Amino acid sequence: MPLLRQKLKEQSVTDSLTGIFNRACFEERIREGFQNFEYPVSFISGDCDHLKKINDTFGHQAGDAWIRKAAELLQKGIGEKGTLYRTGGDEFVAVLTNTDAKACEAVIHFIRTQAEHTVLYDRTYRISLGYSVLNGEEDDLLDCLRHSDENMYQNKQNNRTGE
Secondary structure (H helix, E strand, O other): OHHHHHHHHHHHHEOOOOOOEOHHHHHHHHHHOOOOOOOOEEEEEEEEOOHHHHHHHHOHHHHHHHHHHHHHHHHHHHHHHEEEEEOOOOEEEEEEEOOOHHHHHHHHHHHHHHHHOOEEOOEEOOEEEEEEEEOOOOOOHHHHHHHHHHHHHHHHHHHHHOO
């Protein structure tokens, strides 16, 4: 029975499409305050670009592949330093401990470079990214997450105007 319980627990915190942690797990970690942080902590928010167009043109299986590709690129970028969560349909949050702004920018640069060299369904892969850094316990976790999202949406807007 313990093995079954462990399997159920894993399924309850894992996103079935990507195999990474899901929104419920992310929200639980927020409620817990992300215990045992090694500051600084960087949050990277990511959102797939062109998902609706991929779904409309090639179907939802292609859209699923687009989402899986985002998870793959993000996971490759954050490596062992971070934990990746799928927080919405095509939205992700990576949490990187002991990572300052400069290191976080290097991770984002790596992810963007990898995306630029990825072609899926005859399109160069694009993902909008934003980040924010939590420097210590005195910083507000929810504000930090909000800033990361705001920066990602600004990047998404810039990506649209550059098309």
